[in-house]
Amino acid sequence: MQQESIILGIDPGTTIMGYGLLEVNGNKTTMIAMGVLDLRKFSDHYLKLQRIFARTLSLIDEFHPDFLAIEAPFFGKNVQSMLKLGRAQGVAMSAALYRDVPITEYAPLKIKMAITGNGSASKEQVADMLRRYLKIPQEQMLPHLDATDGLAAAYCHFLQMGKPTADKTYSGWKDFIAKNPERKK
Numbered sequence: 001m002q003q004e005s006i007i008l009g010i011d012p013g014t015t016i017m018g019y020g021l022l023e024v025n026g027n028k029t030t031m032i033a034m035g036v037l038d039l040r041k042f043s044d045h046y047l048k049l050q051r052i053f054a055r056t057l058s059l060i061d062e063f064h065p066d067f068l069a070i071e072a073p074f075f076g077k078n079v080q081s082m083l084k085l086g087r088a089q090g091v092a093m094s095a096a097l098y099r100d101v102p103i104t105e106y107a108p109l110k111i112k113m114a115i116t117g118n119g120s121a122s123k124e125q126v127a128d129m130l131r132r133y134l135k136i137p138q139e140q141m142l143p144h145l146d147a148t149d150g151l152a153a154a155y156c157h158f159l160q161m162g163k164p165t166a167d168k169t170y171s172g173w174k175d176f177i178a179k180n181p182e183r184k185k
Contacts, residue, residue: 011149035147
């Protein structure tokens with residue numbers, strides 16, 4: 001693990017995708033940016049996926065992150081929603097793989113536990129803890145909590161750096177295929 005690095009965190013979604021970028025210097029973290037990609041104006045699901053890929057790629061090209069930390073899809077009751085969310089996550093991951101950025105997936109519960117110590121914490125609680133940890137002025141907090149969810153994925157990765165507790169990590173396409181042989185079809 002590098003002493004100085006940049007972590008891109010993404011909270012995937014087909015309505016709103018949240019993202020956050022952290023600069024890490026040793027044990028010190030600084031927020032570089034956070035924001036959202038609002039996809040509500042697009043009705044075509046494939047166009048939304050294209051926008052997710054393009055935005056993720058532009059973030060990678062602008063900030064040159066060393067790592068992508070992404071929230072894994074959670075298992076809900078609506079299978080169609082879960083499939084759409086999985087596609088959004090896969091497209092963001094594809095952009096990172098395209099630029100050879102290592103990826104780590106984190107379950108939503110793990111992210112909440114890492115940030116608040118409570119796996120059932122609300123989005124508001126996660127946002128408030130991040131604001132405190134990263135000393136973000138209240139006026140810089142965004143109304144969309146998807147942005148802080150993306151930042152939370154990045155901060156979770158910072159907390160896990162050097163610890164073998166990540167759900168899944170990939171260093172590129174070959175590594176992804178090697179760890180997922182069932183997807184070679």
